[in-house]
Amino acid sequence: MINVSIIGASGYSGGELLRILLAHPEVNILQVTSKRFVGEPVSLYQPNLRGRTSLTFSSVEELQHCDVMFVALPNGTSMTLMADLVHHAHKIIDLGADFRLRDEKTWYRWYGKPHTAPQLIDKFIYGLPELHREKIKKASFIAGPGCEAAVTILCLWPLVKHNLIEEKPIIVDAKMSSSQAGSRVTLSSHHPERAGVVRSYMPTGHRHTAEIEQELQLNSISPQVSISATAIELVRGLLVTIHTFLKNGLNERDIWNAYRTEYGDEPFIRIIKQKSGLYRYPEPKILQGTNFCDIGFEVDKHTGRLVIIGAIDNLVKGTAGNAIQCMNLMSNFPETLGLEFSGLHPI
């Protein structure tokens, strides 16, 4: 049994960590923090957890020592606290962007402000088990991927590793849900403004580009990724449709081989490409609450375009579930422990 604390547990990612960890047989939740709601019951802000926990929020200043600390703060916040947080935990899993990029200049370029803890960047391992399982097992510090980055990297990594696709163009059309923006209320999250939208949210310049290109730099291949993100009418879930081109002479069998070789034993990756039925390709709807990443593809014989389709629950495989998968690996627990939920249908 390990003692776990969650920094930022009043938010959406923190709440999802709590939901999964309260049912985890090897975890005791020691403390959960909020800045605004110190002393108040957790279930007031995470109402799905009514009757499951009597925890109240603590402040970051009151932290006790724990085995594993999850940090679920807005981007740019954990780097201001990390030098202190490292004294309160054996192991830290940060869900934000602050320690994902290996190079502080790249951080500055994409996030527009200087990194305040560059001396800690090297300690962190990029927390995607399918790519870095052995390093994660030995790590003390993990930087969890962004949700668009997680699903995009998982779709592309086997194809890049097996040298099947051109380095560019790789165009990622991302359909985003409202919970990706976090729980803080803004004008764009106001119901009359958000409901029913199909809104071009970020046609160019998406920050996750940096971590995707970082993780896909393999075998002296440097793929160039272009993301266009659209906000759609969905609370939870994320779908990416990726357009790329197969190298000359390659075909569908090569793609199957790459995915089967890399993901054949992966517990949370499913290749979905059915000839019949309603759910022939990945769809976030039936992944809600699960740690699956579903990947499908189709080759356009007319143009040689390869279309890859990836779906996740942004709050599970896109953040909290993936982080708990990392915790399981770091703690020598079965990798799938606490993450076995298979979703709901119909939903």
Ligand SMILES: NC(=O)c1ccc[n+]([C@@H]2O[C@H](COP(=O)([O-])OP(=O)(O)OC[C@H]3O[C@@H](n4cnc5c(N)ncnc54)[C@H](OP(=O)(O)O)[C@@H]3O)[C@@H](O)[C@H]2O)c1
């Ligand atoms: N949402 C997603 O789909 C998603 C996916 C992948 C990764 N992530 C990452 O997960 C992290 C959290 O995102 P989220 O969507 O869960 O955000 P959120 O709902 O806005 O929650 C943020 C949490 O941080 C706390 N907080 C804010 N400023 C703080 C400060 N200065 N000191 C201490 N606590 C502070 C908030 O507490 P109070 O408001 O109670 O004070 C709240 O508990 C982000 O870095 C994000 O990049 C999110």
